[in-house]
Amino acid sequence: TTHYLFIVVVAVNSTLLTINAGDYIFYTDWAWTSFVVFSISQSTMLVVGAIYYMLFTGVPGTATYYATIMTIYTWVAKGAWFALGYPYDFVTVPVWIPSAMLLDLSYWATRRNKHAAILIGGTLVGLSLPMFNMINLLTIRDPLEMAFKYPRPTLPPYMTPIEPQVGKFYNSPVALGAGAGAVLSVPIAALGAKLNTWT
Numbered sequence: 001t002t003h004y005l006f007i008v009v010v011a012v013n014s015t016l017l018t019i020n021a022g023d024y025i026f027y028t029d030w031a032w033t034s035f036v037v038f039s040i041s042q043s044t045m046l047v048v049g050a051i052y053y054m055l056f057t058g059v060p061g062t063a064t065y066y067a068t069i070m071t072i073y074t075w076v077a078k079g080a081w082f083a084l085g086y087p088y089d090f091v092t093v094p095v096w097i098p099s100a101m102l103l104d105l106s107y108w109a110t111r112r113n114k115h116a117a118i119l120i121g122g123t124l125v126g127l128s129l130p131m132f133n134m135i136n137l138l139t140i141r142d143p144l145e146m147a148f149k150y151p152r153p154t155l156p157p158y159m160t161p162i163e164p165q166v167g168k169f170y171n172s173p174v175a176l177g178a179g180a181g182a183v184l185s186v187p188i189a190a191l192g193a194k195l196n197t198w199t
Contacts, residue, residue, distance in 0.1 A: 026092035028146040031137050038094070039130040046070075046096055046129065047122045050103050054117065060108035063121075067100035086150055089140045095132040099125045 026038070050063030071093060078091040103121035110116035
C-alpha cells in the first residue's frame with residue numbers, strides 16, 4: 001500500500017512540477033506563440049518524470065500512467081474555463097499519452113534497459129510530442145478569432161494577440177520544437193535516472 005501511495009504522491013507532485021515548467025495548457029489565444037516553449041518544457045518534463053517512475057517501479061506502462069494523470073488534470077482545467085463561459089475549444093488539451101507510450105515501448109523492447117530507455121525513449125518523446133501537438137492544434141478554430149473574441153483577463157501584456165505574418169508561424173515551430181525537445185530530453189532523462197539512484 002505504501003508503495004502505490006508513494007507513486008500517486010509523486011505523480012501529483014511531478015504534475016505540478018510539469019505545470020510550472022511551462023504553460024501546460026494550450027490556450028487558443030496564443031497557442032502558436034507558446035508552441036516552441038511548450039514543446040521544450042513538456043517533452044523534457046515528461047521524460048524526466050516518466051523515467052523516474054519506470055526505474056522506481058520497473059514496470060513498463062508507468063510513463064503512460066504518468067501522462068494520463070496530466071491529461072486528466074488538464075481536462076479538469078479545460079472544464080473550469082468552460083464553466084466560466086469560455087468556448088469549448090478555448091483550451092486545447094495537450095497530447096502526452098502517445099509519446100509516453102513510445103517511452104514505455106522502448107523500455108519494454110530493450111528488456112528494461114534504463115540507458116536504452118533514456119536514449120531511445122527520450123529521443124522518441126522529443127521528436128513525437130511536438131508533432132502530435134501540432135496536429136492537435138490544427139484541429140481547433142482560428143486562434144486569432146478566439147483571441148480577440150474571448151481575451152483572457154490574466155493575459156500578460158507581452159502576450160497580447162497581434163496579427164501574425166502568414167507562413168512563418170506554421171513551419172518553423174515544429175522543427176524547432178521537435179529538435180530542441182529531442183536534444184534536451186536525453187540529458188534530462190539521465191538526470192531523472194540519477195535522481196532515482198539517489199532515493
